[in-house]
Amino acid sequence: MTQTTTVLVIGGGGTGVGTARDLALRGVDVTLVERGGLASGTSGSSHGLLHSGARYAESDPEGAVECIDENETLRDIAGHCINDTGGLFVQLEQDDPDYFEEKLDACHEHGIDAELIDGDEARDRVPDLSEGVERAMVVPDAAIYPSRLTAANAESAANHGATIHTNAPVTDITVSDGRIERVDIGGETNTTIEPEYVVNATGAWADKIGAMAGVDFEMKPTKGVMISVEYEGLEPVLNRCREPSDGDIIIPHEGEAVLGTTSIEVDDPDDYPKEEWEVERMFEECGAMVPGIESHEIRRKWWACRPLYAPDESNRSDSGTGDERGISRDFTLLDHADDGVENFASVVGGKLTTYRMMAEATADHVAAELGVAASSTTATEQLPGAADPAELDRLVAKYSEPQPTDAGVVADLSGSTAAGD
Numbered sequence: 001m002t003q004t005t006t007v008l009v010i011g012g013g014g015t016g017v018g019t020a021r022d023l024a025l026r027g028v029d030v031t032l033v034e035r036g037g038l039a040s041g042t043s044g045s046s047h048g049l050l051h052s053g054a055r056y057a058e059s060d061p062e063g064a065v066e067c068i069d070e071n072e073t074l075r076d077i078a079g080h081c082i083n084d085t086g087g088l089f090v091q092l093e094q095d096d097p098d099y100f101e102e103k104l105d106a107c108h109e110h111g112i113d114a115e116l117i118d119g120d121e122a123r124d125r126v127p128d129l130s131e132g133v134e135r136a137m138v139v140p141d142a143a144i145y146p147s148r149l150t151a152a153n154a155e156s157a158a159n160h161g162a163t164i165h166t167n168a169p170v171t172d173i174t175v176s177d178g179r180i181e182r183v184d185i186g187g188e189t190n191t192t193i194e195p196e197y198v199v200n201a202t203g204a205w206a207d208k209i210g211a212m213a214g215v216d217f218e219m220k221p222t223k224g225v226m227i228s229v230e231y232e233g234l235e236p237v238l239n240r241c242r243e244p245s246d247g248d249i250i251i252p253h254e255g256e257a258v259l260g261t262t263s264i265e266v267d268d269p270d271d272y273p274k275e276e277w278e279v280e281r282m283f284e285e286c287g288a289m290v291p292g293i294e295s296h297e298i299r300r301k302w303w304a305c306r307p308l309y310a311p312d313e314s315n316r317s318d319s320g321t322g323d324e325r326g327i328s329r330d331f332t333l334l335d336h337a338d339d340g341v342e343n344f345a346s347v348v349g350g351k352l353t354t355y356r357m358m359a360e361a362t363a364d365h366v367a368a369e370l371g372v373a374a375s376s377t378t379a380t381e382q383l384p385g386a387a388d389p390a391e392l393d394r395l396v397a398k399y400s401e402p403q404p405t406d407a408g409v410v411a412d413l414s415g416s417t418a419a420g421d
């Protein structure tokens with residue numbers, strides 16, 4: 001069977017569903033295919049931090065401003081896909097006070113609310129916080145639930161005419177006369193799609209889809225571990241205020257605290273070692289902020305791969321910045337007309353926090369290619385179900401199941417509801 005569509009979006013993480021939604025709201029006919037359930041790639045296995053931008057404030061002002069802008073936008077449109085926990089950047093006695101001052105100043109300069117509090121006040125807010133915390137800054141970090149977020153984006157796209165196929169891996173791409181002619185889909189969907197335009201939003205797997213279309217570019221994925229432990233009553237996100245390193249963030253997820261993470265290059269995002277030393281490192285490092293956290297019972301541990309684009313990463317190394325984690329995970333839109341395939345683009349890199357902005361930029365590009373004049377409305381239109389967590393959880397079951405990041409928050413209704421087609 002062969003189907004036609006104006007735009008085929010490949011990949012059902014934040015970037016793909018965001019792009020499908022943006023185009024559908026502009027009146028474009030869209031089909032999205034995802035090889036597993038929505039958010040089953042990196043998005044649903046991320047740390048689940050809605051960045052305030054404070055993490056990047058002194059090292060990457062542009063990335064920091066993108067984060068605070070999107071943080072505010074998502075608070076308006078995404079409702080219960082977010083939990084407004086607030087966040088603290090804590091300075092331990094062994095941390096550089098100048099780094100703290102630099103971050104605080106940079107936050108103020110770039111429009112990120114950052115309030116200085118002393119160690120005692122920080123411990124009033126988080127009683128288990130180390131006696132070694134000398135001071136902290138309060139920032140508008142929050143927790144984000146990617147299973148709900150991707151499902152709500154997909155539902156919005158579907159409500160505007162998009163077709164969403166899960167369990168639909170792209171298995172082959174046929175290019176003819178410099179254009180993608182056909183895309184073969186396996187799995188339960190098992191069909192061929194003839195698209196006018198193709199957006200590759202497959203994150204850490206993007207170079208594999210590129211290769212199917214004869215386009216050569218390289219991703220440079222890095223893995224990170226997350227460990228969820230039982231923890232009642234942690235309110236704010238805890239960030240260690242030092243140059244970004246292993247195990248410097250703890251995120252509250254309703255009855256759990258999620259410790260993370262590492263950043264280690266891997267060759268294949270589907271097959272890489274998941275090492276016990278990474279887990280131990282999380283307990284050591286996070287234990288410096290919250291002593292005794294290692295004695296809390298582990299609920300889940302999981303790994304994910306960052307969708308980093310190799311040329312961006314090389315440029316960062318060239319700039320001599322050393323550890324790359326302090327730098328914003330910028331995104332790149334690759335127009336493969338430059339590689340001889342006219343109707344094909346890949347969107348790589350970025351952060352879950354900035355998925356909507358990446359999607360808007362991608363949809364702007366596609367709209368220009370197709371001659372569509374309508375502009376993006378995703379920054380102001382509420383996501384379906386945003387006000388109702390039960391409805392969001394129903395949507396998760398429709399398109400997927402709760403993913404590791406938010407499995408402790410999102411009700412698992414996947415056994416009781418038909419999966420998305």
Ligand SMILES: Cc1cc2nc3c(=O)[nH]c(=O)nc-3n(C[C@H](O)[C@H](O)[C@H](O)COP(=O)(O)OP(=O)(O)OC[C@H]3O[C@@H](n4cnc5c(N)ncnc54)[C@H](O)[C@@H]3O)c2cc1C
Pocket residue numbers: 010011012013014015016033034035036038039040041042043044045046047048049050051168169170171201202203204205209222223224225261262303304305306307329349350351352353354
């Ligand atoms: C350890 C770690 C922690 C992170 N923590 C945070 C955080 O706290 N906050 C934040 O903002 N960002 C965080 N990030 C970054 C963020 O998670 C990612 O940048 C973002 O989720 C990527 O979304 P995406 O849609 O581009 O990719 P993905 O979510 O990976 O989506 C790509 C999709 O493509 C699908 N796919 C692959 N091949 C095919 C195929 N052949 N056919 C069909 N579909 C296919 C995959 O199954 C996948 O679902 C973290 C990343 C990592 C690795």
